[in-house]
Amino acid sequence: MKKYLVAGLLVWLPLAITVAVLSWLLGAMDGLFAWVLNLALNVLPDSAKSVVAALIKVPGLGVLVVLLALFLTGVFAANVLGAWAVHRWHAVMHRVPIVKSIYSSVKQVSDTLFSSSGQAFREAVLVQYPRPGAWTIAFVTGKPGGEVVQHLPGDYVSVYVPTTPNPTSGFFLMMPRADVVALKMSVDEALKYVISMGVVAPGAPAPARN
Known part of the structure; x- marks a missing residue:
């Protein structure tokens, strides 16, 4: 009986979990939309308040509006005028005390992770951690920079070692390239391997044909 219960649970x-995460995300979008409309109720004339109040009650409208706003923002930021405006906005945010430290940190991380030209999480590798002889999967995030380079002779790479089963936390290491073993598996396959604690192992790469 225990066997069948576990099989059903799997x-x-x-x-x-997927439904719960999607429900939370959609609820957050609807909540943001409703919050904006509630602010608008305080400044709009009485003739328009009834329309805004009706829009708040429409389910799913907030999701569509948020997605549309993201799309239009991307279109605006992709042209010359939009790029200039975004650059000025970043400059203003970097001058605000306290806010600049949070904003700049989040921006650096987001640019690294989501930029099409970035190298974050583009390569899965094997490294010996936390001791020689013990191997784990890591992800190359780039090369050390700044002052750190002066203290690291030779070819070093920056790697992120995720924890299991939650890969959003982990350890940042700088290791010699010679100590890093490149893998042919994709980043998605490596993440599944980590999250499943080694249960979902990716298939071996196909042998090269002569």
């Missing part, structure tokens, strides 16, 4: 648990 079927439904991923679906339940």
Whole structure:
């Protein structure tokens, strides 16, 4: 009986977690939209308040509006005028005390992770951690920079070692390139391997044909 219960749990648990995450995300978008409309109720004339109040009650409208706003923002930022405006906005945010430290840190991380020209999480590798002889999967995030380079003779790479089963936390290491073993598996396959604690192992690469 325990065997069948575990099998049923493995079927439904991923679906339940997926639904829960999507529900939270959609609820957050709807909540943001409703918050903006509630602010508008304080400044709009009485004739328009009834329309705004009706829009708040429409389910899913906030998700569509947020997605549309993101799309239009991307279109605006992609042209010359938009790029200039975004650059000026970043400059203003970097001058505000306290805010600049948080904003700059988040921006650097987001640019590294989501930029198409970045190298973050583009390569899965094997490294010996936390001791020689013990191997784990890591992800190359780039090369050391700044003052650190002066203290690291030779060819070094920056790697991120995720924890299991939550890969959003982990350890940042700078290692000699010679100590890093490149893998042919994709980043997605490596993440699945880490999250599943080694249960979902990616297939071996196909042998090269002569």
